[in-house]
Structure formats: structure tokens, C-alpha cells
Amino acid sequence: MLCLKNAFLVDGTGQNPQEGVTVVVQGKTIVQVGRDITIPEDAQVIDLKHKPLLPGFSDAHTHLGGSDSLDRPGLTSRFANYNYAQNREAALEWGVTAVRSAGDFTPEILEFRDEVNEGKFRSPRILACGRFIQAQNGYPGYAVFSADQNILDNAMVLVNDQTDIEAEVKKLVEAGVDFIKTVISDDNKMDYPNSVPRLSNEQLKRIADAAHKYGKRLMVHVDDLKDMAEAIAIGADTIEHIISVGSSNHELTDELLKTLTSRDVWVVPTMIAIKNHDAMPGIPPVYATLEKVVREFIKAGVKIGVGCDSGIPFVPYGECVHLEMELLTEAGMSPLAAITAATGGNAKMFGQEHFFGTVEPGKAADLVVLGSNPLQDIKNTRDIKMVLRDGRIVVDKLLNN
Ligand SMILES: [Zn+2]
CATH class of the missing domain: 2.30.40.10 (Urease, subunit C, domain 1)
Incomplete structure (x- = not known):
């Protein structure tokens, strides 16, 4: 004792x-x-x-990255630089005792999560969505990772007109994911301002319905406010990012604000990730716009989750949770509210409030x-x-x- x-x-x-x-x-x-x-x-x-x-704090949006510590040679992805051991140690050093993986190699991440949760590794506890679901030729598969067949094959479910979406969601659930995650965006930061195909709202609705049928919350990556409104309309439970570099459609409507405050939906703005990627050459910056929108959300009482998109470049693992809390207070949150969001609030968003936070x-x-x-x-x-x-x-x- x-x-x-x-x-x-x-x-x-x-x-x-x-x-x-x-x-x-x-x-x-x-x-x-x-x-x-x-x-x-x-x-x-x-x-x-x-x-x-x-x-302990939590990071609601992370990518733990490569599989080095799992001793699985052969995965040569760009994520291999970000190995699990290094990331989980950084998290603990910064008081981050839980993370939600928003897309990693599957089934490795799920096996790793189970071993962590059995106490076999020094690590923050892990919740994971496994593979995320995106349009066949869309973002970020192809747009960012087209050269990396490992990522396309092992970290994503690529959807085309023939895909049996419910069966794919069922497979993820049977593999043991904690959440279903999908990406809707037609932006292509790598080839701005050209766009890529995105999932249709009809496909998105099928993903949401299947996730809910199997008792899973749906995380939806969006890059702008129009896609955000559509994601919420079809049943998204958590919105990831809001406004990303290279996006347009930044007009915040009263209707969106009203929906956000009347439904049980959470928003994870990943401000630190957007801020640290804001200076991409040739693309108009968006951080100031994002901050303005987050300020309105905070004022209106929208439920905000603290996630960082850690694991991607320029977002320091573990420390980023503190940077995200700082940015939320700059956007109008009190320090107490920011701490609550990064602890008990995130746990509620994860559906784990009975357990930790x-x-x-x-x-x-x-x-x-x-x-x-x-x-x-x-x-x-x-x-x-x-x-x-x-x-x-x-x-x-x-x-x-
Ligand atoms: Zn992410």
C-alpha cells in the first residue's frame, strides 16, 4: 500500500x-x-x-509508429524512425500515461496494446483503432504514402466502389480495435492545390452505421469545416484535426456550433501538429484560422479532447500534450479546463471514465x-x-x- x-x-x-x-x-x-x-x-x-x-495525462491522437521493439524485421516504412520504445518512454517522462493510437500497423499495434495492458512493457496504456479507413486513391495513403507499400498494406483499409464496408468494419472489430477511424479529405498537401478523391458521404454513413452496430465509436479525420459538418451529420463521435494545412472551407456556421453543443460529439483539434506544420512552402498558413475556430468552440462549450498527432514529424512525443494544453489556454481555455480535458475529459471521450483519468x-x-x-x-x-x-x-x- x-x-x-x-x-x-x-x-x-x-x-x-x-x-x-x-x-x-x-x-x-x-x-x-x-x-x-x-x-x-x-x-x-x-x-x-x-x-x-x-x-496522468493522455494523448488522444497518436501514431506509435514503427515496429522495431516488436522485433519484426522487414517493415521498412518511414514510421520506422519512431519506434515504440522511444515514444512510450518519452510519454512516461512527460506524465502521459494513456494514448489513443489513431492508425498504426495492424495487427502489431493491437498485440502490442494487449501486452502493454498486461503489464509486460513500461508504457502508457494504449487504446487503438488499428487500420484506418480511407478512399482508395485518397489522402493520406497515395497522397503521402504512395511509395510505401507496407503502410498501404498494413495500416489502412482502402475503400473503392466495390468494397463491402460493413464486412471491413466487422474485420477490424473482430481483430479487437477499440475505435473505428476513417479519413475524409480531398486535400493533397503534397501536391497543393490539386485534390484527391475522398470517401462519399454515403460510404461514410455506411462506416458510421457499421461502427455503431458493433458498439464502436467512430473517429473521423477532417481537414476543414465543411467536411466536419458532414462527418457529424453521418454520426461521427470524435472529430480529429478540424482545419489542416492546405485546406479551404473555413467558415464556421451557427448550425455547426449548435450541432456540436447539442450532440455527444468531441473535437480533437491537434493544434500543436497544425501549428508546427503551418509553414509548408507554397501553401497558405491556417493556424491563425484554426485558433479562431477553437476559441469559438471553447466559448460555446464544445467538448474538446487533447490529442497531438504525435508520431508525425515536428511533434515531440509526450511533451506535445503540454504544448497542446498551452495552445488551448492561448485560445481561451482556463488552465483547470485544459488539465481536465487532458485527463478526465479524454477518458470520457475514450469511454474509459470508469477506469482511469x-x-x-x-x-x-x-x-x-x-x-x-x-x-x-x-x-x-x-x-x-x-x-x-x-x-x-x-x-x-x-x-x-
Ligand atoms: Zn493522425
């Missing part, structure tokens, strides 16, 4: 912080949270001396201790002193310092 006493608790539910709290962890689970707790004599006690204690009895003991108050300055989430994952101390700059 482990007791963390004298915590300044920011519990991830969105409620105000509490001073002088004790959190008791037994095995992998938080068993008690409160002020008047009798600490058992045999417990290991860590006095946090009023340091902030938070749930907040500091409450019965939840997984994925915890972060900070050296300074993140509600005064969101940058203080970077001041990480200790990280626990499933009740084990995996990063310690507090006791060994």
Missing part, C-alpha cells in the same frame, strides 16, 4: 483543487481519497508537502506529481516530479533528488 499525503489535488473531474489531501493506492488502484484518512502502519508514505497531484477511489493509479501550481501557469504541468502508472513509480525526481 502506498499513501501520498499532503497533496494539492487537481483531480481531473474539473472541480476546484483541494489542499491537504491523502491518496491511498493499493496495487494498481486508487482506494481512498480524502482529508481524514488513517494511514495504515505498514503503508509506504510519501509526503508531497502540498505539491500538486494530478491524474481522474483521482477517485476505484480508478487506475496513473498519477503525476508536479513541482509547481499548474493553475497559476499551465506551463507548470511540465514541472514533473513523479509519475505513477498502475500504482508503480515509473518516473521519480522527488525522492531521488
Whole structure:
């Protein structure tokens, strides 16, 4: 048994912080949270001396990348540079204790997820969509990865007019994915301003219906607000990106705002990824537009998830979650709301709120201790002193310092 006493608790539910709290962890689970707790004599006690204690952060949109650590030679993709071991270590160092893979080699990612969740690897917990579904000659397969047959063959489901979409979704579900992800975009950042074919709304509807039939939430990658509105109309549960480099159709309508706030749909703007790719040569920048739209979303109370598109170039793994929270506060979110979004909020979006994401009895003991108050300055989430994952101390700059 482990007791963390004298915590300044920011519990991830969105409620105000509490001073002088004790959190008791037994095995992998938080068993008690409160002020008047009798600490058992045999417990290991860590006095946090009023340091902030938070749930572990999560990254709702990541690509864990190559399969190096799985010892599967032969995969020579451009993702091979981003190996699982390096990424999961970076995540833990930055207090990121859960990630949602938004497209990786399948079945490797699903096997890896299972081994991680059985405790065989030092890693954030993993949720995964497996292969994502896209138009046969569309984005990003062909547009970005046409030279990489491995990616086309092992990380995507390519859809044409003959594809039995429901059967393809069923295959993914039977393989054990946590989500279904699809991409709708006709933009081609690699050959701007030429476009590529995108899935029709009718195909998209079949994907959404099949996902829901098999009890899975649907993640939809969109690059502009028109596609976003159409994705929501056919039943998307989470919207990934909103506005990407090389896109047009940036007009935010009242109707879209109303739909977003009246339906159970989440938006993951991946601001850090868009910002860090904004200076692509020959393509008009979009970040300022994205920030304006996110500001309107925050004002209107749209549910925002914290995801980074980590694993792609220029998005530093793990650290990006802190950068994303900073950008959300620049767009009008309070530090408390940004922290809630990156912890308890993401867990709700994942459908995992019963399991992790907040500091409450019965939840997984994925915890972060900070050296300074993140509600005064969101940058203080970077001041990480200790990280626990499933009740084990995996990063310690507090006791060994
Ligand atoms: Zn992505």
C-alpha cells in the first residue's frame, strides 16, 4: 500500500483543487481519497508537502509508429524512425500515461496494446483503432504514402466502389480495435492545390452505421469545416484535426456550433501538429484560422479532447500534450479546463471514465506529481516530479533528488 499525503489535488473531474489531501493506492488502484484518512502502519508514505497531484495525462491522437521493439524485421516504412520504445518512454517522462493510437500497423499495434495492458512493457496504456479507413486513391495513403507499400498494406483499409464496408468494419472489430477511424479529405498537401478523391458521404454513413452496430465509436479525420459538418451529420463521435494545412472551407456556421453543443460529439483539434506544420512552402498558413475556430468552440462549450498527432514529424512525443494544453489556454481555455480535458475529459471521450483519468477511489493509479501550481501557469504541468502508472513509480525526481 502506498499513501501520498499532503497533496494539492487537481483531480481531473474539473472541480476546484483541494489542499491537504491523502491518496491511498493499493496495487494498481486508487482506494481512498480524502482529508481524514488513517494511514495504515505498514503503508509506504510519501509526503508531497502540498505539491500538486494530478491524474496522468493522455494523448488522444497518436501514431506509435514503427515496429522495431516488436522485433519484426522487414517493415521498412518511414514510421520506422519512431519506434515504440522511444515514444512510450518519452510519454512516461512527460506524465502521459494513456494514448489513443489513431492508425498504426495492424495487427502489431493491437498485440502490442494487449501486452502493454498486461503489464509486460513500461508504457502508457494504449487504446487503438488499428487500420484506418480511407478512399482508395485518397489522402493520406497515395497522397503521402504512395511509395510505401507496407503502410498501404498494413495500416489502412482502402475503400473503392466495390468494397463491402460493413464486412471491413466487422474485420477490424473482430481483430479487437477499440475505435473505428476513417479519413475524409480531398486535400493533397503534397501536391497543393490539386485534390484527391475522398470517401462519399454515403460510404461514410455506411462506416458510421457499421461502427455503431458493433458498439464502436467512430473517429473521423477532417481537414476543414465543411467536411466536419458532414462527418457529424453521418454520426461521427470524435472529430480529429478540424482545419489542416492546405485546406479551404473555413467558415464556421451557427448550425455547426449548435450541432456540436447539442450532440455527444468531441473535437480533437491537434493544434500543436497544425501549428508546427503551418509553414509548408507554397501553401497558405491556417493556424491563425484554426485558433479562431477553437476559441469559438471553447466559448460555446464544445467538448474538446487533447490529442497531438504525435508520431508525425515536428511533434515531440509526450511533451506535445503540454504544448497542446498551452495552445488551448492561448485560445481561451482556463488552465483547470485544459488539465481536465487532458485527463478526465479524454477518458470520457475514450469511454474509459470508469477506469482511469481522474483521482477517485476505484480508478487506475496513473498519477503525476508536479513541482509547481499548474493553475497559476499551465506551463507548470511540465514541472514533473513523479509519475505513477498502475500504482508503480515509473518516473521519480522527488525522492531521488
Ligand atoms: Zn493522425
